[in-house]
Amino acid sequence: MKADAAVTALGALAQDHRLALFRLLVQAGEGGLAAGVIAEKLGVPNSSLSFHLAQLREAGLVLQERQHRSIIYRANYPAMNALVAYLMENCCAGAADCGAGAACETPAQERKSA
Amino acid sequence: MKADAAVTALGALAQDHRLALFRLLVQAGEGGLAAGVIAEKLGVPNSSLSFHLAQLREAGLVLQERQHRSIIYRANYPAMNALVAYLMENCCAGAADCGAGAACETPAQERKSA
DNA sequence: TCCTCATTTCTATATTTATCAAAATGACAT
């Protein structure tokens, strides 16, 4: 992942409606959600939501697909994982007590190594 | 972690100088780096760097500590981990084929489960 | 074809953010 792609992705997430929206899609899973459903859940006007969805889509964090009359959005999990990996890349310069210790570890990893 | 803390943290990272700076500190490890050293490495004027360091500090992503004449900055690893965890929280609504599959997994996790 | 529904684009305004020179601060050494 390149630096400016990461900046774009982080900027897309750095807004309350968009962060809530992205987490909603992350939790919704591969099935995704229709734009209208999201707008209703978040209490945001359609035009605003469309703007935010476009930001996330341009950042590569969500994917869209038409289904009948609705447009379904879903989280782009590989993009999310790549962003997190970029953030933690070469953590502690690869010191042994880093990945396995308290520093560069997600909660999921902690569970596994505990 | 609360939503607005996450937005603040993501916003702090959503800027090219700050992202480079944070990654520099993540890779530097617990020893950290002095403000002046960072400014030189990134080629940013001191006043600009100070602005960006303050953003990261207010977002809770970096910690500062005076050492002799310099001020040493280092990454706040638990804050970083909490942010990532918040992003991935309850991924795929906890479906069994999610955490262990292709979806909600960091590269580090992939290595372990492969 | 024509109508209707879901979503996006347009438009204009308000808010937030980035930049960096210059001045101010604050700690250490002598």
Place this chain on the structure above:
DNA sequence: ATGTCATTTTGATAAATATAGAAATGAGGA
């Protein structure tokens, strides 16, 4: 105490981003 070095604050300007109503698009159903 005084000088000096490292860093932060100030201040003024430029640029990017958020908001939402109204109009436009575009796919399906009757």
